[in-house]
Amino acid sequence: MSAPTPAQDKALALPDRGLRSLTQALAQREISAVDLAGAFLQRLEAAQPTLNSCITLDRERSLQEAAAADALLGGSEDAKAAARAAATTAAGPGGQGALPGGLIGALAGIPVLHKDIFCAEGWRTTCGSRMLENFVAPYDAGVISRFKAAGTVSLGRANMDEFAMGSTNEHSFFGAVRNPWDLQRVPGGSSGGSAAAVAAGLAPAATGTDTGGSIRQPAAWCGVSGIKPTYGRVSRFGMIAFASSLDQGGAFARSADDLALLLDVMAGHDTRDSTSVLRQDGAFSASLGQDVRGLRVGVPKEWFGTGLGAGVGAAVQTALDQLQALGCELVAVTLPASAQAIPAYYVIAPAEASSNLSRFDGVRFGHRAAEYHDLNELYERSRGEGFGAEVKRRILIGSYVLSHGYYDAYYLQAQKVRRLIADDFARAFAGCDLIAGPVTPGSAFALGSNSSDPTAMYLADIYTIPVNLAGLPAMSVPAGFDQGLPVGLQLVAPWWQEGRLLQVAHAYQRATDWHQRRPPAFSGAAA
Amino acid sequence: MSLSEDDVRRVARLSRLALTADELPRLQEDLSRILDLAAQLQAIDTRDVLPLAHPGSDQAPLRADLVSEQDHREAFQAVAPQVERGLYLVPRVIE
Numbered sequence: 175m176s177a178p179t180p181a182q183d184k185a186l187a188l189p190d191r192g193l194r195s196l197t198q199a200l201a202q203r204e205i206s207a208v209d210l211a212g213a214f215l216q217r218l219e220a221a222q223p224t225l226n227s228c229i230t231l232d233r234e235r236s237l238q239e240a241a242a243a244d245a246l247l248g249g250s251e252d253a254k255a256a257a258r259a260a261a262t263t264a265a266g267p268g269g270q271g272a273l274p275g276g277l278i279g280a281l282a283g284i285p286v287l288h289k290d291i292f293c294a295e296g297w298r299t300t301c302g303s304r305m306l307e308n309f310v311a312p313y314d315a316g317v318i319s320r321f322k323a324a325g326t327v328s329l330g331r332a333n334m335d336e337f338a339m340g341s342t343n344e345h346s347f348f349g350a351v352r353n354p355w356d357l358q359r360v361p362g363g364s365s366g367g368s369a370a371a372v373a374a375g376l377a378p379a380a381t382g383t384d385t386g387g388s389i390r391q392p393a394a395w396c397g398v399s400g401i402k403p404t405y406g407r408v409s410r411f412g413m414i415a416f417a418s419s420l421d422q423g424g425a426f427a428r429s430a431d432d433l434a435l436l437l438d439v440m441a442g443h444d445t446r447d448s449t450s451v452l453r454q455d456g457a458f459s460a461s462l463g464q465d466v467r468g469l470r471v472g473v474p475k476e477w478f479g480t481g482l483g484a485g486v487g488a489a490v491q492t493a494l495d496q497l498q499a500l501g502c503e504l505v506a507v508t509l510p511a512s513a514q515a516i517p518a519y520y521v522i523a524p525a526e527a528s529s530n531l532s533r534f535d536g537v538r539f540g541h542r543a544a545e546y547h548d549l550n551e552l553y554e555r556s557r558g559e560g561f562g563a564e565v566k567r568r569i570l571i572g573s574y575v576l577s578h579g580y581y582d583a584y585y586l587q588a589q590k591v592r593r594l595i596a597d598d599f600a601r602a603f604a605g606c607d608l609i610a611g612p613v614t615p616g617s618a619f620a621l622g623s624n625s626s627d628p629t630a631m632y633l634a635d636i637y638t639i640p641v642n643l644a645g646l647p648a649m650s651v652p653a654g655f656d657q658g659l660p661v662g663l664q665l666v667a668p669w670w671q672e673g674r675l676l677q678v679a680h681a682y683q684r685a686t687d688w689h690q691r692r693p694p695a696f697s698g699a700a701a
Numbered sequence: 702m703s704l705s706e707d708d709v710r711r712v713a714r715l716s717r718l719a720l721t722a723d724e725l726p727r728l729q730e731d732l733s734r735i736l737d738l739a740a741q742l743q744a745i746d747t748r749d750v751l752p753l754a755h756p757g758s759d760q761a762p763l764r765a766d767l768v769s770e771q772d773h774r775e776a777f778q779a780v781a782p783q784v785e786r787g788l789y790l791v792p793r794v795i796e
Contacts, residue, residue, distance in 0.1 A: 266764075266769075267765075267767055268765035268769065269764075310780060312776040312777055312780060313776070404757075405756045406757055419755045419756065443762075445764040449757075449761050450761065451757070511745075516738065517738050517741045518742060520735060520739055521739050535717075537781070537782070537789050537791055538777070538781055538789060539777075539780045539782075541782075546792065548794075549791050549792050553717040554718060555719045557719070558720060558721075559719075561718070563724075566718060566724075567728065567731055567732065569716050569718060571732060571736070571739075573712050573716040574708075574732070575739070577712065577715060583743065587743065587747060588739075589752030590745075590747035590752050590753075591742055591747065592752070593751060594745070594747070596753055629735060629737075629738050632735075632738065645756025
């Protein structure tokens with residue numbers, strides 16, 4: 175690796191600058207997009223042997239994108255036309271959801287690391303699987319088109335649990351990711367590479383997806399901010415599907431302020447995703463400064479029961495006290511059916527996964543077995559070789575609960591329980607403006623600690639899964655430490671109220687500095 | 702509830718998944734544990750509760766009735782395991 179150039183030294187010396195400050199530095203040509211991307215690429219490459227946060231790094235491709243961002247910043251008409259074309263693509267054919275003019279080029283030159291689940295033309299897109307080890311995406315996901323229209327630079331492809339199935343990032347074909355706070359621990363999952371990279375200062379922002387907690391849980395365990403928007407807010411087009419009624423794209427960054435800027439770009443209608451919603455809610459970044467006094471914060475008693483670890487519980491309680499000190503009113507709410515969220519989820523998500531993953535047949539794309547005698551054997555061997563253990567478990571469970579004789583008892587019953595869980599939230603929100611509680615019962619697992627029983631890992635998602643079943647927006651915000659490991663505060667809002675989440679998280683981050691703490695082993699890189 | 706090896710083989714056939722002999726006993730155990738977890742649902746009273754398949758499907762707009770598909774055959778076949786003259790190649794299925 176070559177020594178950093180003076181311009182890269184300058185970029186590296188931008189200590190934990192937020193996206194607003196980086197955008198300004200780029201606009202004023204204090205630093206070029208190429209130098210900024212080069213500086214972060216250097217960190218990513220240097221940390222790769224330790225953290226394994228990326229599946230693919232392609233310096234040349236990233237720097238090409240950075241050069242295009244520099245052209246956009248320099249006012250090139252061609253670059254502007256390309257950004258406008260990406261905005262039109264993002265809306266889908268006949269769509270009205272193109273980015274408002276003010277967002278075209280709004281994040282020009284900002285480096286973003288993308289979870290390896292978003293198809294990006296020309297980039298290898300593996301979804302953490304051997305099945306897609308050699309798959310180069312032929313088109314851009316809706317989210318990628320929107321980031322292109324905003325002028326961001328892709329730093330590479332973040333590691334993840336295979337097909338987003340897992341809560342530890344140990345189920346990646348490309349190896350486990352390590353937690354920058356303690357290399358013997360997991361970063362959480364499934365978006366573990368994204369969270370670890372942002373926490374270690376290797377990227378200022380990253381994308382993720384959240385089906386049962388896959389943004390909030392790794393954000394909590396790595397000490398970064400993460401947002402899962404309302405179901406339907408962010409296009410799922412080109413985001414490789416796990417469980418279609420639960421999957422939602424979102425982001426990781428160092429602050430609520432940064433997340434608001436990212437969500438402004440990511441959110442919007444796309445005619446290519448039939449569940450994507452057309453709404454005009456205005457800019458999330460505009461609601462940040464609003465006063466939080468008088469907001470009623472619901473505290474669900476079921477989330478503070480015997481399952482909650484003492485260290486996490488204490489940190490979350492302190493955070494709730496802080497919200498009260500900021501002028502919020504704490505009110506007790508109850509979510510009785512959320513106790514059944516895990517069994518309902520582990521029927522619904524595998525059922526949808528078994529259907530979605532049937533597209534991997536060894537015929538049109540992806541892995542194909544070397545030897546087979548007939549078509550059936552081609553399917554079975556290609557899938558048997560291409561999928562890892564956790565993916566196989568979920569496909570098999572999904573096929574089982576959907577099969578004749580079990581459908582009513584498992585799948586239909588799970589959907590009825592899902593209704594009860596969603597109704598609980600609706601009742602709770604009649605008496606409060608948002609809900610606050612823990613993200614996880616404990617802090618990051620030691621590597622390998624769940625290898626003997628897969629259901630032990632599932633139970634750690636008890637506070638995040640109910641939110642996906644109801645389709646609500648939620649965040650994880652750094653809120654302290656449990657024996658040196660980060661703890662997250664979960665905030666959940668009613669449908670479409672991401673602005674309120676970000677407003678409260680921003681007020682909390684102005685009063686605390688947990689989100690500014692850096693893992694000691696990486697504080698040199700971030701300083 | 703406990704699954705037999707035959708149950709696992711049956712559901713693997715339904716899923717078009719080839720399993721090795723080593724994988725079977727481990728999967729038999731893992732799937733039984735997961736189904737035990739799922740069986741907790743049976744205890745919930747859901748009389749008169751309508752199933753919820755999807756959050757908020759009523760809010761998505763209908764798209765305009767436009768021709769939207771373009772020809773991507775070359776790009777899509779470039780990533781296929783085996784193609785010839787624009788066709789995907791598979792073992793013969795009709796004798």
